[in-house]
Amino acid sequence: MNYPIESSSPNTLEVTQRTKIRRSPQRGQYDRTLIYQILDEGLICHVGFVVEGQPFVIPTAYGRVDDRLYLHGSPASRMLRTLQQDVEVCVTVTLLDGLVLARSAYHHSMNYRSVVVFGKATVVEAEQEKFEALRAFTEHVMPDRWAEVRIPSRQEMSGTLVLALPLTEASAKMRTGGPLDDEADYTLPVWAGELPLRLTTNAAIPDSHLLSGIGIPAYVQDYNRS
């Protein structure tokens, strides 16, 4: 299923049967830079896996280092126990950028950027790679945080299962811009356009046990995802 069906350039991923965008193919992209931008901006992914024919879709955090996507959690997690058994996984990250309001109900849409990754995950055994992956989880969610926190102990390291998924078979899909209405509908007296959406923060809530005199770090105060 995963043999290449189109040739690739260094920065373009090979298109395979399962990454080929079939619906609205003009929205499909295989550019590694774009795919990594979407993965780096997202905060959670949805992991799809199969247990006895039943699909499961579980939201979870992730990190990326170069051409590898990392997942982690408790060794007891059903998801991680399943994924390390040499099975196919699908990881999807979606950023919602706006609501597209057309003059007809039919042409309403959303602007989004999404990435779908296919492949098999493997357990990260090497201590150094595992440590770098754990750093990537923290830095992915909150850049500059790692340098301030207590790093994982040996016990925490061994109590965390880290899986790596190679970013070799992936595609991006996106929609941008305003509505596209039927020609006859442009005369309707209906407001149409785009309502952009973005993830923003409310004021940080200090932990009730915070030592006195510790201010909110700049990377929290100025947090901006995009």
Place this chain on the structure above:
Amino acid sequence: MNYPIESSSPNTLEVTQRTKIRRSPQRGQYDRTLIYQILDEGLICHVGFVVEGQPFVIPTAYGRVDDRLYLHGSPASRMLRTLQQDVEVCVTVTLLDGLVLARSAYHHSMNYRSVVVFGKATVVEAEQEKFEALRAFTEHVMPDRWAEVRIPSRQEMSGTLVLALPLTEASAKMRTGGPLDDEADYTLPVWAGELPLRLTTNAAIPDSHLLSGIGIPAYVQDYNRS
């Protein structure tokens, strides 16, 4: 796999083998009101299905009417073609509420509310239900919009495939609150707390072909998801 393993009350969904929350069970909920609140606040779901053993996870819009979740799209979509073949589906909706910053890297977390729905989807054939589902898609994304737009024509209706998934086997999972650190770490001079996240809007962008004199509707201007 879907026989009940705990008894239910009228507003509580039965817990089944596949909806039982195994990791952090204290975060699991089966209350119908909570599940519907999460579904109604979310804008996109991630649909998981299996084709020849391969899991796919596709982001898409949805709507809810009473105890049914609706999906829709082109009859040519691989996802919809697959889902109407009496196969198991998993639909997940995730709302990200905040980043939880602990004193140790290990205890970093996220606050979230998610719903996972299992079941089989069926094609909605009845015109009236199909029409109500299409209304639900629009009203779900943008309340009050339906009354202003051109409603679906007969041709658009027949060109849209609508699937219904019963909301009988579902669970919610959520985390709220600040970090929980190891006892010894509370003396570390590290800022800890929660950074709340929310979806917000930027200024609406009117379509370039908008007729003159049509202002931005209040339901767009004052759009607030939560």
